[in-house]
Amino acid sequence: MPSYPNHKPALTKMQQRLLAEIASLTDWLACSLEDCEDEQPNWQNVDSLQQIRFSLIENLVIISGLSKTQIQRSLAELYM
Numbered sequence: 170m171p172s173y174p175n176h177k178p179a180l181t182k183m184q185q186r187l188l189a190e191i192a193s194l195t196d197w198l199a200c201s202l203e204d205c206e207d208e209q210p211n212w213q214n215v216d217s218l219q220q221i222r223f224s225l226i227e228n229l230v231i232i233s234g235l236s237k238t239q240i241q242r243s244l245a246e247l248y249m
Contacts, residue, residue, distance in 0.1 A: 198221075205214060226240050233240075 205218070208214060226237055229235065229240055230237050
């Protein structure tokens with residue numbers, strides 16, 4: 170891969186910002202999940218949580234290199 174020394178500082182800054190923003194979003198998600206635990210179960214919450222779970226799996230596939238099947242299998246093992 171070619172080296173672009175003039176772009177490295179901007180690239181590094183962008184990556185650091187994105188990592189920090191993703192970390193903040195995951196913290197925010199964790200807080201929101203804690204709030205959901207206090208609510209009475211209802212189908213709207215279940216639907217929302219299923220959508221979030223789907224999105225998280227898709228994002229883990231992108232960043233981890235694992236397949237969707239591998240991630241789902243690991244999640245299933247939590248309840249064996």
